[in-house]
Amino acid sequence: MKRIGIIDIGSNSIRLVVFDGPKRSPLYLYNEKVFFKLGMQSFGGKPFDTNTIEAVLRIINRYVAICRNMETSKIIMFGTSALREASNSAVLVELIRKKTNIDVDVISGEKEALYAAQGILLGFPNAEGVICDLGGNSVEFANIRKGLVSDCNSALLGPISIKKLGKKFVGLDSYIRSELLRVINVKSVKDKPIFLIGGSWRAIAKIHMQRTKYPLKIIQGYKVESKKLKKTLEFIQDSSFLNKYDEMNISSERLELLPESARLLEIIIDELQINASTFSSFGVREGLIYQNLGDAEKKKDPLIEAAKFFEKKEARFPKMSKYTYKWISPLYKDLPRKTKRLISAACKLHDVAWIAHPDYKMEMCLELVTRSNISGLSHKERVFLAMILLFRHKAKPEKVFNTKLFRIVSKKKRKIAFVIGKGLRLASTFFGEKNLFDKIDFRLRAQQVDLCFKSKIDFINGEVVERRVQELNKALNSYVTENVEKKSF
Numbered sequence: 001m002k003r004i005g006i007i008d009i010g011s012n013s014i015r016l017v018v019f020d021g022p023k024r025s026p027l028y029l030y031n032e033k034v035f036f037k038l039g040m041q042s043f044g045g046k047p048f049d050t051n052t053i054e055a056v057l058r059i060i061n062r063y064v065a066i067c068r069n070m071e072t073s074k075i076i077m078f079g080t081s082a083l084r085e086a087s088n089s090a091v092l093v094e095l096i097r098k099k100t101n102i103d104v105d106v107i108s109g110e111k112e113a114l115y116a117a118q119g120i121l122l123g124f125p126n127a128e129g130v131i132c133d134l135g136g137n138s139v140e141f142a143n144i145r146k147g148l149v150s151d152c153n154s155a156l157l158g159p160i161s162i163k164k165l166g167k168k169f170v171g172l173d174s175y176i177r178s179e180l181l182r183v184i185n186v187k188s189v190k191d192k193p194i195f196l197i198g199g200s201w202r203a204i205a206k207i208h209m210q211r212t213k214y215p216l217k218i219i220q221g222y223k224v225e226s227k228k229l230k231k232t233l234e235f236i237q238d239s240s241f242l243n244k245y246d247e248m249n250i251s252s253e254r255l256e257l258l259p260e261s262a263r264l265l266e267i268i269i270d271e272l273q274i275n276a277s278t279f280s281s282f283g284v285r286e287g288l289i290y291q292n293l294g295d296a297e298k299k300k301d302p303l304i305e306a307a308k309f310f311e312k313k314e315a316r317f318p319k320m321s322k323y324t325y326k327w328i329s330p331l332y333k334d335l336p337r338k339t340k341r342l343i344s345a346a347c348k349l350h351d352v353a354w355i356a357h358p359d360y361k362m363e364m365c366l367e368l369v370t371r372s373n374i375s376g377l378s379h380k381e382r383v384f385l386a387m388i389l390l391f392r393h394k395a396k397p398e399k400v401f402n403t404k405l406f407r408i409v410s411k412k413k414r415k416i417a418f419v420i421g422k423g424l425r426l427a428s429t430f431f432g433e434k435n436l437f438d439k440i441d442f443r444l445r446a447q448q449v450d451l452c453f454k455s456k457i458d459f460i461n462g463e464v465v466e467r468r469v470q471e472l473n474k475a476l477n478s479y480v481t482e483n484v485e486k487k488s489f
Contacts, residue, residue: 002072002074003018003019003072004019004026004072004073004074004075004076005017005018005019005063005066005067005070005074005075006019006075006077006288006289007060007067007076008078008284009038009060009077009078009104010038010081011038011042011080011081011136011158012038012039012136012137012158012160012254012257013034013035013036013136013199013253014034014036014060015031015033016030016031016032016033017031017285018067019289021306021309022305022306022309023289023293023305024122024297024298024300024301024302024305025303025305025309025375026122026286026289027309029070030066032066035251035254036056036059037253038083038086039081039082039085039135039137040160040164041086042081042082042083042085042089043085043137044085045085046086046087047086047087047088048086053091053095056096057092057095057096060077061099061100064100075102076105076288077096077102077104078104078105078106078107078284079105079106079107080106080107080137080138081109081135081136081138081158082136083104083106084107084108084109085156093106109138109140109152109154109155110153110154111152112133112135112140113131113133113141113142113152113153114149114152115283115284115288116133116283117142117144117149117152118149118288118290119197119282119283119284119286119287119290120144120197120287121144121298122282122286122287122289122290122302122375123280123281123282124221124278125376127144127193127195128192128193129143129144129192129194129195130144130184130189130192130194130272131194131195132194132195132197132201132268133197133198133283133284134197134199134200134261136160137158137161138155138156138158138161139155139158139264140152140153141154141155141183141189143192147298151185155179155180156179157176157179157264159200159257162264163257163260176263176264177267177271180267180268180271181271184271184272186272189272190272191273191275193276194268194274194277195277195278195280196265196277196280197280197284198283199254200257200258200261201261201265202219202279203258203261204233204236204262205222205224206249207232207236207250207258208224208228208229208232211232212228215403216382218281218379218382219279219280220279220375220377221279221280221377221378221382222278222379223276223378224276224277224279225275225276226274229269229277233266234262234266236259236262237259237262237263241258241259242255242256265277281373301341302376303342304344304345304348307344307345310348310349310352311348311351314352314355315348315351315352316351316354316431317351317431319435320351320431321347323437323438324350324424325347326437327427327440328423328424328427328442330444331419331420331423332416332420335416338381339413342381342388345385346385346388346420346424349369349385350389350428351431352365352368353368353393358393358394362390362393362395365392365393366389366390369385369389370382370386380408380413383405383406384409384413384416387400387409387421388420388421388424391418391421391475392424393425395421397478400414418475421475422471422472422474423472425471426449426465426468426471426472429468436457436460439453439454440452440454440457440460441453447476447477448473449472449476450469
């Protein structure tokens with residue numbers, strides 16, 4: 001993908017993201033945000049004052065200069081609720097156009113909901129359920145079913161709006177409920193999965209992670225049961241919350257709006273009878289990327305596309321992964337398709353850390369998978385993939401299995417990761433510019449691996465190969481002794 005700069009003029013912040021990398025799984029080349037509460041001024045249709053317009057122009061000029069210095073192929077600029085509401089937003093839009101020669105698309109609430117839902121589809125290709133995108137002034141809803149987006153709606157129930165309304169309405173909760181029911185068909189979304197998009201939702205997820213000592217920090221794909229999440233929502237609405245979290249790594253501008261955001265989310269969970277929520281760092285900006293993809297590109301797997309990108313960019317022998325995947329197939333042939341997908345990604349990623357010092361290869365693999373913006377993964381899948389890469393190197397199973405992070409996945413999956421990782425470690429001894437795997441039979445009998453070399457290449461065998469065969473056999477035996485059905489391998 002050629003570099004694309006997207007400038008988002010929101011109600012609570014103005015952000016620039018420059019995307020790069022594979023189209024179906026874009027990477028963040030640059031990401032900058034300035035908190036700017038435009039929604040505080042525009043609420044109720046009020047105009048932006050001169051100082052605000054000048055300040056916004058300065059921010060936009062900087063962002064456009066960054067994009068042009070990075071030689072982006074395209075700059076997309078859009079505004080949301082604050083620009084929809086302000087009586088003189090047309091003045092600001094025209095000044096931006098004159099200064100930068102770029103049009104600002106002031107998108108409707110319905111279109112904002114559509115883009116947010118498409119952002120979810122970019123990150124979770126098989127997602128189904130309701131999306132809820134919380135901005136500063138407004139909140140958007142949409143339904144996703146079989147890759148199609150419907151029922152796009154918007155309500156002025158963002159935390160800035162609630163804060164403003166709170167000064168006027170005694171029955172604020174009742175008002176929030178009535179507005180939600182106006183834009184949502186409860187019967188069509190009841191008990192469905194919900195995807196939460198927006199900075200305030202992400203901050204709530206971050207606080208919940210800290211309170212529960214969750215071992216991962218990445219927000220994308222973080223799933224929480226409503227019963228557990230409600231305790232955090234109650235904590236955030238406590239009057240002493242801001243004093244307790246004044247030193248947390250969340251900006252004060254964001255923290256100030258969290259009690260209202262938590263109040264809204266609690267009502268949404270109750271009204272829609274949500275069982276669990278999945279937090280997403282993908283939203284409207286990513287939805288614009290999805291909007292510009294062709295049908296064939298949309299059907300691609302974002303995880304596999306990202307893995308291909310890293311393989312081509314970092315691996316010593318990038319053509320080897322497809323042969324490796326086929327060669328170790330006896331280890332996974334009876335596993336579910338979803339697991340095979342992760343093994344395919346591992347085959348593409350398992351040589352990207354070769355440049356690191358041996359003592360840091362595992363750390364590098366862990367960083368790539370558990371802390372990067374690779375999409376198309378739940379947290380359990382992310383950790384499972386990381387485990388495979390750790391075992392591909394020198395990770396000791398007893399150390400990995402007893403770590404809180406890796407207990408996110410089941411014992412069975414941990415053992416599978418152990419076996420696949422050792423299979424990849426064995427395969428790496430045959431890497432080179434030529435494919436040798438067709439000349440080495442990989443046989444699995446009675447949970448034991450035997451290699452059969454064709455006579456002309458039997459010289460490739462050796463002590464290291466034999467040792468890694470033994471490591472793989474040990475992993476296979478360990479898998480079986482955990483009372484798992486032997487049919488799995």
